[in-house]
Every structure is written in C-alpha cells, then in structure tokens.
Amino acid sequence: MNGHVKSMHFQRFMETATTLLSLLLVMAFDSSRTVAASRNQQCGDSVQKSLKLSRLLQKESVDLIKTYKASQGEMSELFCKVSVNNVPDPNISGLEPSEKIASIYTHLQEFFPHFEWVYKQQTDLQLPTSPLLSDLRRFTAGSRNLAYLIKPFYQSLFPNVPLPEGGPTTLPPPQNVFQQKVYGCVVLKTFKELLSNVSRELRSLKSQVCRRRTHTNTLF
Amino acid sequence: MVSAGEMLVLAGLVLAVAATRDPPGKPENVSCVAVQEKTTISRIFRCDWATVGRQTSDVPTKYTLNVVVIHIRNYSVSTEGTHTQVEFVDTYPHFMNLEIWVEAHNMLGKIESEHITQDANSFVKTNPPSDIKVISEKYFPTSPLMNWTQPIDKSYGKLKYEIRFCTIGSPNWTYVPKGDIATDIQSFRLQSLQPYTEYITQVRSQLGHWSDWSGTTMKTAEDRPTSKPDVWRIIAEVDGKNERRVQFISKDPVFANGRIITFDIKIQEQKNDNLQWDTILVNGSESSDGQRVITVLKDMLLADLRPVRLCVTANNSVGTSPMASLFISAKGHEDPPVKGLKVWSAEGKLWLQWTPPNGPDLSEYVVEWVSGDQTDWQRENKNTRLTAIKGNLEGFVRYTVSVYSIYSGRIGKPASKEAYLKEGAPLEGPVVRLNDKPGRNEAELGWVEIPLHRQRGFIVNYTINYTGGGETHEITVPSNTISYTLKSLSSNTKYDTWINASTVRGSAQSSTHSFTTLKYAPGEVESIVVGVCLGFMFVVLMTMLLCLYKKDVIKENLWPRIPNPGESTIGNWSPDYPLKAETPKENCLSGISVLDVDVCDGKSMFEEDKACLPLKKDKYLSEEHSSGIGGSSCMSSPRQSVSDSDEGSDMADTTASTVQYSSVVASNGYKGQTPNPHPQQAVFSRSESTQPLLDSEENPDMMIQESSRQSQHFKQENPAEIHLLEMDQQQQQQEEGVESLDFCPLDEESEQTKSSEGQSAASSYMSQREGYRPQ
Numbered sequence: 001m002n003g004h005v006k007s008m009h010f011q012r013f014m015e016t017a018t019t020l021l022s023l024l025l026v027m028a029f030d031s032s033r034t035v036a037a038s039r040n041q042q043c044g045d046s047v048q049k050s051l052k053l054s055r056l057l058q059k060e061s062v063d064l065i066k067t068y069k070a071s072q073g074e075m076s077e078l079f080c081k082v083s084v085n086n087v088p089d090p091n092i093s094g095l096e097p098s099e100k101i102a103s104i105y106t107h108l109q110e111f112f113p114h115f116e117w118v119y120k121q122q123t124d125l126q127l128p129t130s131p132l133l134s135d136l137r138r139f140t141a142g143s144r145n146l147a148y149l150i151k152p153f154y155q156s157l158f159p160n161v162p163l164p165e166g167g168p169t170t171l172p173p174p175q176n177v178f179q180q181k182v183y184g185c186v187v188l189k190t191f192k193e194l195l196s197n198v199s200r201e202l203r204s205l206k207s208q209v210c211r212r213r214t215h216t217n218t219l220f
Numbered sequence: 221m222v223s224a225g226e227m228l229v230l231a232g233l234v235l236a237v238a239a240t241r242d243p244p245g246k247p248e249n250v251s252c253v254a255v256q257e258k259t260t261i262s263r264i265f266r267c268d269w270a271t272v273g274r275q276t277s278d279v280p281t282k283y284t285l286n287v288v289v290i291h292i293r294n295y296s297v298s299t300e301g302t303h304t305q306v307e308f309v310d311t312y313p314h315f316m317n318l319e320i321w322v323e324a325h326n327m328l329g330k331i332e333s334e335h336i337t338q339d340a341n342s343f344v345k346t347n348p349p350s351d352i353k354v355i356s357e358k359y360f361p362t363s364p365l366m367n368w369t370q371p372i373d374k375s376y377g378k379l380k381y382e383i384r385f386c387t388i389g390s391p392n393w394t395y396v397p398k399g400d401i402a403t404d405i406q407s408f409r410l411q412s413l414q415p416y417t418e419y420i421t422q423v424r425s426q427l428g429h430w431s432d433w434s435g436t437t438m439k440t441a442e443d444r445p446t447s448k449p450d451v452w453r454i455i456a457e458v459d460g461k462n463e464r465r466v467q468f469i470s471k472d473p474v475f476a477n478g479r480i481i482t483f484d485i486k487i488q489e490q491k492n493d494n495l496q497w498d499t500i501l502v503n504g505s506e507s508s509d510g511q512r513v514i515t516v517l518k519d520m521l522l523a524d525l526r527p528v529r530l531c532v533t534a535n536n537s538v539g540t541s542p543m544a545s546l547f548i549s550a551k552g553h554e555d556p557p558v559k560g561l562k563v564w565s566a567e568g569k570l571w572l573q574w575t576p577p578n579g580p581d582l583s584e585y586v587v588e589w590v591s592g593d594q595t596d597w598q599r600e601n602k603n604t605r606l607t608a609i610k611g612n613l614e615g616f617v618r619y620t621v622s623v624y625s626i627y628s629g630r631i632g633k634p635a636s637k638e639a640y641l642k643e644g645a646p647l648e649g650p651v652v653r654l655n656d657k658p659g660r661n662e663a664e665l666g667w668v669e670i671p672l673h674r675q676r677g678f679i680v681n682y683t684i685n686y687t688g689g690g691e692t693h694e695i696t697v698p699s700n701t702i703s704y705t706l707k708s709l710s711s712n713t714k715y716d717t718w719i720n721a722s723t724v725r726g727s728a729q730s731s732t733h734s735f736t737t738l739k740y741a742p743g744e745v746e747s748i749v750v751g752v753c754l755g756f757m758f759v760v761l762m763t764m765l766l767c768l769y770k771k772d773v774i775k776e777n778l779w780p781r782i783p784n785p786g787e788s789t790i791g792n793w794s795p796d797y798p799l800k801a802e803t804p805k806e807n808c809l810s811g812i813s814v815l816d817v818d819v820c821d822g823k824s825m826f827e828e829d830k831a832c833l834p835l836k837k838d839k840y841l842s843e844e845h846s847s848g849i850g851g852s853s854c855m856s857s858p859r860q861s862v863s864d865s866d867e868g869s870d871m872a873d874t875t876a877s878t879v880q881y882s883s884v885v886a887s888n889g890y891k892g893q894t895p896n897p898h899p900q901q902a903v904f905s906r907s908e909s910t911q912p913l914l915d916s917e918e919n920p921d922m923m924i925q926e927s928s929r930q931s932q933h934f935k936q937e938n939p940a941e942i943h944l945l946e947m948d949q950q951q952q953q954q955e956e957g958v959e960s961l962d963f964c965p966l967d968e969e970s971e972q973t974k975s976s977e978g979q980s981a982a983s984s985y986m987s988q989r990e991g992y993r994p995q
C-alpha cells in the first residue's frame with residue numbers, strides 16, 4: 001500500500017471523525033439547551049413567583065397602612081412622617097446577583113421581629129376583633145412566604161454560597177402609646193419601601209440570573 | 221397440637237374472611253378549591269375526591285388529606301368521607317407551590333391518590349365580575365361595549381375572562397372566542413349583535429377555577445332596516461260586481477332593526493303610472509309574543525280584469541328598508557297552483573306538504589292561514605316541499621291553510637285545505653226544530669249547523685235520537701245532512717228527540733225537542749166528516765126518494781085520511797051483502813074509513829040543515845076491511861067503505877088499529893032527513909066515519925041520554941070528535957027505525973054480545989074518553 005492510499009484512508013477517517021464529533025457536539029448542545037431551558041424555566045418561575053408575591057405584598061401593605069392609620073385615631077396621618085430609629089433599612093445592597101438576592105432575604109428577615117413587635121403593641125391598643133390585627137397577621141405571614149420563596153431561589157442559583165441569615169435585630173425600647181403608634185406606622189411604611197425595592201431588584205435579577213445561566217450553558 | 225387439617229380449615233376461613241374484605245381503593249379525582257372572601261382569598265382550603273372499590277362497614281376506610289406548602293408547612297386532615305378541608309395559617313399561600321394528595325387506609329392497607337403539585341393560585345375561585353354595564357352606542361348598534369369590575373385585585377394574579385350573550389328567550393348562547401379576550405381587562409366590545417334587540421350578556425373570571433357567571437340585559441340601538449317588509453293581500457269577492465276588494469297588509473321587515481314608524485306605498489295599476497309615494501302611519505303597538513305586527517296598508521276595489529302592483533318600503537328612526545313589491549294578476553290569469561297539498565297536525569304543529577307546480581320563474585312560496593277575520597302568513601324558499609306553520613295557532617279553531625306560488629312577485633293560484641291544529645268535541649249541539657207540523661206517522665226534523673267557532677273540529681256525522689211510546693231509536697246521518705224525516709211513528713204519541721253532533725274527538729248533544737204526532741192524518745177527519753155527510757146525505761136522499769115514491773103509502777100510514785063526517789054520505793047497499801057481519805075481534809077494529817076531518821074546519825056538523833055528507837061509497841071499496849083507523853084487518857067480509865080520500869090510497873095499511881066506533885043503525889034517517897015512510901029493505905047505512913061507535917048507536921035507547929051527557933064531555937076533549945059524536949047522535953035519531961048494524965060482521969055471538977058490546981063498547985067508549993082503546 002502506497003502513501004497516497006494511506007493518506008486517503010486517513011483523510012476519510014478524519015472526515016468521519018469530524019462528522020461524528022460535530023454530531024456529538026450538536027447533541028450535547030441540544031441537551032444542554034434543554035436542560036438550560038428547563039433550568040431557565042425554573043429560574044424564571046421562581047423569580048416570577050417572588051416578583052408576584054412582592055407585588056401582592058406591596059398592595060397589601062398599602063391597604064394595611066390605611067387600616068393602621070384608620071385604627072390609630074386622630075393625627076394618624078402624621079405618624080408615618082415621623083422618623084424612628086431602629087427600623088431596618090429598606091434598601092437592597094450588593095452588586096452581584098447573589099449579593100442582591102442575599103440582601104433581599106436578609107432585609108426581609110430583619111423586619112419580621114418588628115412586625116411581631118408592632119402586632120404585640122397593637123394587640124394592647126386595639127380590640128381583639130379589630131381588622132388591623134388580622135391584617136397584620138396575614139401581611140406578616142405573606143412576608144415570610146416571600147422570604148421562603150427567595151431562599152430556595154438563591155440556593156438553586158448559588159448552591160455553594162450559603163445564604164446569610166442576618167444579624168440580631170434591635171428592637172426599640174419601651175415606648176408610650178404615641179411612640180408605639182408612630183413606630184408601627186414607620187415599620188409598615190419602611191417595609192412597603194423595601195417591597196418596592198425587592199420588586200425592582202427581582203425584575204432585574206430575572207434577566208440577569210436566568211439568562212446568564214443559559215448563556216453559560218451555551219458556551220459550554 | 222393443631223393438626224394439618226385444622227390448619228387448612230383455619231387458613232380457608234382466614235382467606236374467606238379476607239375475601240369479603242377489600243383493601244382501600246385509590247382515591248381519584250382529587251379537586252381542591254379556595255374561594256374568595258371579601259377582597260382576599262379565604263384560608264379555608266377544601267378538597268373533594270371520589271372513592272373507588274367496595275366500602276364495607278366492617279372495614280371502614282379512613283381518608284387523610286395531605287397539603288404541603290412547599291418549603292413552609294404541612295397540613296393533614298383525616299376523614300371517613302370524601303371531602304374535607306384544611307385551614308392555612310394566617311394567610312392563603314399565594315404563589316406558593318402546594319402538593320396535595322389523599323391517603324386512604326383501612327386495616328387491610330393504605331393507598332395514596334395521585335399527588336397534585338400546583339401553584340396555590342390554581343385552586344382559587346374568585347367571585348364573579350361585578351357592576352356589569354353594556355352600553356349600546358347609536359353609531360355602533362351592533363357592537364355594544366361591556367364593562368365590569370374585576371372581582372379581586374390584579375396583584376393576586378392576572379384574571380382571565382369569558383363572555384357570552386344570547387337573545388332573550390333563546391336557549392343558545394354565543395361565546396366570544398377566548399383568544400379575543402385579553403387577560404386582566406375590565407371592558408370588552410361585543411360584535412355582530414342585531415340592532416334593536418334585547419340580549420342577556422354574561423362574563424366570568426378565572427384565577428384558578430372559573431367563577432360563576434354574572435351578567436345583565438341590554439338592548440342594542442336601532443339601525444336602518446336591512447330587509448324588505450313582508451307584504452301580502454286579502455282578497456274578497458264583491459257580490460254582484462265584477463270587482464274584488466283588495467286589502468294590502470304588511471309585516472315589519474324581519475331585520476327591522478328598530479321600531480317601524482311608517483310604511484311608504486306606491487300602487488301601480490297602469491304600466492306607465494308614475495304615482496307618488498303615500499305614507500302610511502303605523503300603529504305604535506308592538507307585539508309582545510315575538511310575532512310581528514300586521515299593518516293594513518291599503519283597502520281598494522279592483523276590477524276583476526285589472527292587475528295591480530304594490531311597492532312598499534318601511535321606515536324606522538334611522539332609515540328606510542329595501543323595497544318590496546307585490547303583483548296581483550287579473551282574475552283568471554293567475555299562475556298555476558301547487559299540487560297535492562296535504563295538511564296534518566303533528567307534534568303540536570300544523571304541517572304542510574306539496575308538490576311544486578310546473579310554472580317557470582317560481583321564486584318562493586307563501587303559506588297563508590286564515591281563521592275568521594284573522595290572517596297570517598309566512599314565506600318559504602322555492603325549494604321547500606315540507607314545512608310547518610311557525611305562527612301561534614290555537615287548538616279547536618278551524619284554519620283555512622293555503623299555499624301560494626310566487627312567480628317573480630306575481631301571486632299564483634292558491635291550493636287550500638281546512639285543518640285544525642287540535643280537534644275536540646263541539647261545545648254545543650245543533651238547534652233542532654220541526655220543519656213542518658208533524659203528521660200522524662212521520663215528522664220532518666231539521667237542525668241548524670253548529671256555529672263554526674263552536675264546532676272545535678270537523679263534524680263527521682249527526683246521530684238523531686228519538687224516544688216515544690216506550691221505545692228509543694237512533695239514526696246516524698252524514699255530516700252534510702240538515703234535515704231528516706222520521707217515519708213509522710205512532711200516532712197521537714209524544715216524542716222527544718235530540719241530535720248528537722260528533723267529531724273525531726267527541727260529540728255534543730242538542731237540547732231535547734218534543735212533539736206529538738197527530739191522532740188523525742191530515743184530511744182524515746175531513747174525509748170522515750165528508751164521508752159521513754155524504755152518507756147522511758145519501759140516506760136522506762134515498763129517504764126522500766123513498767118518501768117521494770111511496771108518499772101515498774106513507775101518507776096513508778102516517779096521516780090516515782079521516783073522512784069528514786060532514787062530507788060523508790050514507791051509502792046504501794043491498795042486503796045481498798050478508799047482514800051478519802063478522803064480529804070484530806077484540807083486537808080488530810071495524811073497518812071504518814078514515815075521514816079527513818079538518819079540526820079547524822069551520823063547518824059545523826051540528827047544524828041540522830047541514831046535509832049529510834054524501835057517502836061516497838063509490839069512492840073507495842075495501843074488500844078486506846074498512847079503511848081508516850077503525851079498519852079491522854080481521855074482517856073477512858068485504859064491505860064497502862067510503863073514504864073521503866081522493867087519492868084512493870090503499871087503506872089496508874091503515875086498518876091495523878081500527879076500532880069499531882060506529883055502527884050503522886038503520887033509522888029513519890038522519891036528523892033532518894025525511895024518513896022513508898015505506899019501510900024498505902033494511903038499508904044499512906053507515907057512516908064512513910072512523911069514530912068509534914057510541915053506546916047510543918049500539919044501544920040507541922040507552923045511549924041517547926048518555927050521549928047527550930057525554931057529548932058535552934066529548935066536546936071538551938075533542939071538538940072534532942064531539943062533532944062526530946053529535947053527528948052520530950043525529951044519525952041515531954034519524955035512523956031509529958033502522959036496525960043498528962055493525963060494520964063488523966055480525967053473528968050470533970056478536971048479537972049476544974051486542975049488548976055486552978054495547979056495554980063494553982060503552983065501557984070501551986067510556987074508556988075511550990081517555991082515548992082510543994088500544995088494539
């Protein structure tokens with residue numbers, strides 16, 4: 001067998017190998033796209049659910065504040081305009097998606113003790129049948145549910161990065177009635193602002209986090 | 221120690237027991253729902269499922285509903301039924317995934333249903349949309365705008381909607397395609413609705429489960445009529461004239477799209493007529509039962525030989541409809557009708573079937589139904605062969621159903637049939653009467669047909685019932701009969717009669733009419749009377765004839781001639797005649813001729829100068845017996861008798877009751893007569909008088925005195941008789957010397973008995989004071 005024949009065989013072999021390799025790559029790419037699409041779908045659903053819940057909570061916070069003010073008597077319009085210390089920060093921090101998601105989660109968690117504190121104060125100030133109390137309970141539960149949605153979402157995106165649970169909460173010292181009423185209104189108003197920030201961040205995170213994962217899979 | 225057999229038995233028992241018990245069946249069709257509560261979703265989460273397999277009370281199955289709010293909490297509730305609920309803590313887990321399954325377990329095992337993992341919102345059932353308004357705009361009469369308020373804030377999720385609508389009374393809904401309805405909307409513009417039509421519009425929402433429907437009614441705005449008015453005509457013949465009364469009527473267009481206010485009509489009788497439109501105002505009422513109102517457009521008289529064309533348009537508040545035209549041909553020039561028209565009632569409708577005619581240019585059919593003065597019609601496609609009347613028909617009403625072929629607007633000849641949607645028994649029977657007075661054995665019954673609106677069906681026959689004389693009869697006659705003659709009736713009998721008019725559904729009875737047949741046939745009485753009269757007249761005539769022919773006899777018998785003594789004469793006969801006369805028997809009367817004595821005769825027989833009545837001895841000769849009342853039938857000797865009768869009637873018939881009342885005594889003659897100085901042969905003379913003999917005549921000496929005494933008496937009784945008595949007395953006096961002779965044949969016995977006779981005569985005479993001695 002001469003060299004020409006050998007080279008011909010080699011060429012054929014190379015062609016076949018190239019064809020097979022291309023085929024494998026396409027299949028791998030397609031499978032990865034499927035998986036990516038699936039993951040993307042899940043990513044998007046999680047973000048979407050969180051987004052929807054945060055919007056719902058925003059709406060409920062508006063109604064809750066109205067109910068709160070209506071339940072506090074005179075001068076209730078002034079309560080939310082007073083600044084109060086020890087109320088958690090409503091702003092979302094972080095640059096990376098993971099940081100932002102983590103910030104969302106920790107900020108949500110920070111408000112829960114304050115909600116309980118306000119509920120406790122209002123229990124003393126309101127009648128047991130006051131709609132404010134049931135609304136506070138519902139709103140608090142819904143807020144917790146948002147945190148419960150954010151956590152698995154973060155964990156699914158960043159399984160190797162633990163989610164910070166947040167530091168200890170500093171509750172205000174004992175207050176008089178006026179201070180309690182003010183405190184409660186400020187907490188609700190601040191949380192409402194947080195929810196707005198959360199919604200904004202989630203919208204941006206959806207495109208960032210879920211598409212980014214698809215892009216990464218595509219490159220691979 | 222348990223033997224193997226016992227073990228087997230126990231195992232069998234266990235298996236048998238186990239066979240009667242089943243492990244739990246897998247719950248299926250698990251469905252859960254959370255309903256809206258005010259502005260939020262309720263925390264109550266209710267689930268239902270279906271059981272499978274046999275349920276026994278021996279082995280109860282327990283079901284456990286498991287609801288897991290993923291990453292948050294688990295909920296579990298048990299029940300023995302097929303539904304239960306869990307209550308979420310504090311809030312409904314919006315946007316959280318739920319995993320739901322039902323576990324069934326009993327003592328034989330447990331089994332789980334399919335696990336359902338869904339967003340919690342997929343189980344939410346919101347309230348239906350509220351505050352629904354549908355606005356129909358003037359310039360979009362077919363596209364009203366529907367508005368509503370969403371039942372829950374959109375923050376709970378985007379709501380889907382479904383819309384449907386239908387016309388009032390219609391069972392068919394029209395659904396708006398779901399793809400045409402966006403999510404999270406609160407208004408929608410409907411399309412393709414009919415103008416000026418009332419609709420029911422409904423909407424429902426969906427977050428998870430569909431809500432209930434909520435809706436409202438609305439009426440779309442008016443639009444210009446988009447179809448022609450439905451024009452028709454009613455034609456009636458005018459008696460005595462070659463004209464027809466034509467009434468043009470019209471219904472509103474099918475697509476009137478509004479309330480028709482006026483009709484514009486144009487009538488064209490001549491080809492080149494160029495008439496203007498006339499406007500007819502429409503009665504403002506609208507039909508409430510869905511039937512279109514019929515408006516009378518025009519009434520006119522049309523000559524039979526003249527055609528006419530009518531053009532009509534309908535106007536509402538928006539515009540004018542397309543024009544409709546109707547052409548009425550001249551009489552006798554109509555196009556051919558349909559063939560084989562059949563009309564029948566079925567399924568609560570009146571059905572028609574026909575065969576199309578052969579004429580060209582057939583464009584459509586018109587089915588018309590008329591009842592009394594009510595006319596209605598409907599149009600049918602030219603390919604129609606079978607149809608049902610769509611109008612509201614009433615039962616028990618007779619309709620004249622006609623099918624007209626329409627040839628490019630020309631009305632053809634109709635094919636008609638009468639029909640009932642529903643037949644029933646008549647409401648009343650016919651009015652029965654007698655056409656004439658009843659006869660002896662027959663009577664003619666007549667009856668008036670039941671009014672059409674009371675018949676309630678086609679009369680198939682009449683049944684005539686009549687009872688009388690203890691018998692009842694029944695006769696059935698066809699429906700076209702209005703009179704019937706009852707025959708073989710009993711005379712002078714009261715009959716009660718009534719008539720039943722029958723349809724296929726029943727019959728109605730008339731009132732009872734009574735009559736009594738005559739005792740005698742007409743003319744029978746008259747004929748009897750006439751017959752009797754004729755018979756009587758015949759008898760009378762015959763009697764008269766008999767009397768006429770036998771008048772002499774009758775006269776002799778009824779009115780015997782009593783010779784007038786004043787006119788009597790003494791007849792002389794020779795002694796050749798035996799002197800002995802037969803003694804008249806007691807029952808016999810001596811034959812004395814009847815003298816016609818006129819009682820009223822003014823002649824006085826007492827006058828001496830009265831010449832004795834000449835005996836007309838030649839006048840009458842009786843051979844057997846003397847004549848007159850005094851005649852005796854038993855006298856054997858013939859004797860002469862003098863009768864005053866001119867007729868010479870047979871005196872024999874009058875001698876049946878003669879009584880000797882006179883005897884001729886030969887005497888010196890009548891008083892006043894000159895006695896014969898020479899005794900001659902005994903000349904017997906006797907009076908022809910039928911007066912009974914006086915005693916003095918028989919015993920002249922004795923009786924003369926008595927006679928004078930009796931004469932007075934006798935005079936009083938009977939002047940005529942007295943007169944005769946006096947005559948006798950005179951005779952006696954004159955004939956003293958004459959032997960008294962009896963007219964009756966004398967014999968020895970008679971002589972002996974003469975005195976006795978005289979006495980007896982006297983006695984008889986005496987007795988005859990009261991009258992004649994009966995013989």
